[in-house]
Amino acid sequence: MSLTLSRRAFLATAAAALVVPFTVRGTAKVASQPTTLNAYLRIDADGAVTIISPVSEMGQGTHTAHAAIIADELGVDISRVRVTVPQQPAPEYRLFFGQMRSVGSFGVRKWIEPLRKSAAQARTVLTQAAATRWGEDAATLTVDDGAVLDPASGRRAAFAELVADAALLPLPEEPALRPAATRRYVGKAVPRIDTAAKIDGSAVYGIDVRLPDMLHGAVRLAPVFGAEVDSIDAASAPGAIAVAEVPGGAVVIAESWWKAKRLADGLAITWKPTPHDQVSSDDISRRLRAGLDADSAPAAVTRGDAAARLGAAARVVEADYEVPFLTHVSMEPITCAAQVSDSRCEVWMSTQGHDVVREALEAVTGLPAERIFINTTYLGGGFGRKTHGEIAQQAVLASRAVGGRPVKVVWSREDDVRQGQYRPAMAARLRAALDADGRLTAMHARLSGPMMGREYAHVTIRDNMDFFSHDVLRTQKYVASDFLLDHHEVPVPPSLCPWRAVSASQNGFFLEAFIDEVAHAARQDPLAFRKALLADHPSHVAVLESVERRSNWGTPLPGPNWGRGVAIVESYGSRCAQVAEVEMVDDRPVVRRVVLALDCGEAVNPGQVETQMVGSVIDALGPALRCQVTLRDGRAEQSNFDDYPILRIDEVPQIDVEIVDTGAPIGGVGEPGLPPTAPAVANAIFAATGRRRRQTPLGQA
């Protein structure tokens, strides 16, 4: 990556547009303008350091990690570091697939090196500027607390005094990094930099954006997935300032959201019929099950000859699994404010999908990318749902309908739950071959359901392999040879959207619930069985041994209705093992404790790694036990937290986290904690009852 490439462009665009009013302190030496040093760093006139981060802050703590990385490498106190997100995606902010998005648990693992390098570049030119000013050799100078220091003479120059000179110097391609021993923040449980704003109500989320002259929009969208508008009678919304037709529905615009919402509810609008107006979840389930029975399906992974091995096996273990649609229910609903003219489009929103939004805005405005500006607020949760761009299009169409006045469109919770963009409903059939000694020799995993990668134009599904559908199974390590993964594709009416951990969430459930059954068939302890099969993978073994020890695996539980279950899933470059302790109360599983171990390589902020693990388990338990979206007459049956009941505080089990470091490369954190929970609970239910539950939610017998 070249950090120098678009430096000038940044001076010209991003910096200028991003600058907030500031006061110049009265010294001639201080730069009067914020100075952008490279794509990721700006030093303001008051010496504050601003990181231009490619990642949105949605609760995962990435901004604090980025601040820690920069503060350490640059040599400033973390309290002097601010984090902002660029208004325009650019190559320096994009992931390997050419998109700027806050996804894939990449926030720290992908950006630690570029950010560290950018800070090292900045430190190098700041030091050089001081060296030139003082006529010293840069090698004799050090940095300390936002200043360059000459230890010999005691001279000191704040970065703010040096930055104007430093900005004229060429940035070194390969700047030297500071020794790890100088780090004050990375590797320590640093308090979040956004906590203060999040405990006094001052943090601004997308829903909080207020613009001069702004109007409010509420939506009325097709109840049947994908239905197109047939007719709208704007006269049925008396008092509305405008009714803007948008794909699949309308935005009703008024002076307040509450008024807009009531008018939208009363709007006379009809939709065209769709082929799936009568579709129910039972219909979809039947199609998924039929896909499991299909003679063959396109193969995504073929190693050896699984079919032959299964045909000749001493014993075949086979089980079918199924998971329903899930929705994200970010605490902050879907929202965007927009102001559009013939020459410029600006949006304010809590997005994690900057290039998706840019593409959506280009499509709806016809404007080129350089005339589109995306102001990113805090996200009140994202979980994948806020990668999409239809809300930005709705806000733009609304602004256009009122002559270019800014309009903030806010979806109600009901809109959020009913409008799809779900984790797909999927079914799987797993088959394993055991030899006469009970050794696992071959496996066939058949998936049946949608191929989610088709939602994205930029995703190439090569040789039927789709990361959005095949994670975890694709890379399973239980069977080295003779493995087949194939996928019978079943399109579904709702649109789909990555949900936390994407396909690792359901595939982790399928694989880890199944391996437990295989262990049982082989008459082996499920934890020992896994350890033996994964013996060549030290990180896997390490996390398994951590939960084995800390859960007192194999020791008696408090009662006969209790059970322990284990699962291990590698996803997003990290390994996570969990042991769940479940008590059956009236045939209903109550999760009492979850013991978790994670190996994510270097933990940049262990305190936030821990909260991500705890949060992931709590997140996973809702759908593991009871949350689902079901369809009837082509529409979602659920609508709000009363029928999509995520966990409440009194239901949270004891959760014990250990971060294990085996020297593995740095991995992701936001997602890997989620996939093992549901299978660990399913396996614990079996241990408690002797009966398998192979379908989530597991709370129903």
Added chain:
Amino acid sequence: MATDFTVNGRAVSSGADADTPLLWVLRDELGLMGTKYGCGIAQCGACTVLADGAPVPSCSIPVSSVAGQRIQTIEGLSPDRGHPVQRAWAEIDVPQCGYCQSGQIMTAAALLAARPDPSDADIDAAMRGVLCRCGTYPRIRAAIRRAAELARAG
């Protein structure tokens, strides 16, 4: 007809329709954006404010019903994040996305005002109405216990 009440000690007069939920008056009319919308049906607690000291879901009470009452929002809890609950929240570093936290903090403040030394069962009973999608619950529990200590210490 206007509704008169106080918000964070300030007298206000809302001209919104009588059935407008208090939440939208606070947010869109008074510009107090710290109180959040999460469900609109008294299920999530994100919109919790104190009415004469008692926690209420502002999304589900019409503005007309608070006439003459003292409403307190997160913005009015303290001028400097100095309320014991806020101090404990900072010390334990509770928030993740933060969206639910105004509701959590206002509910916890009401709990501690009523029960300075709450049991685990008290905490569960008081806090179960406030959802946190990020799963900060264990830190919320710890922070409430810490806030009780801080409040006792003065």
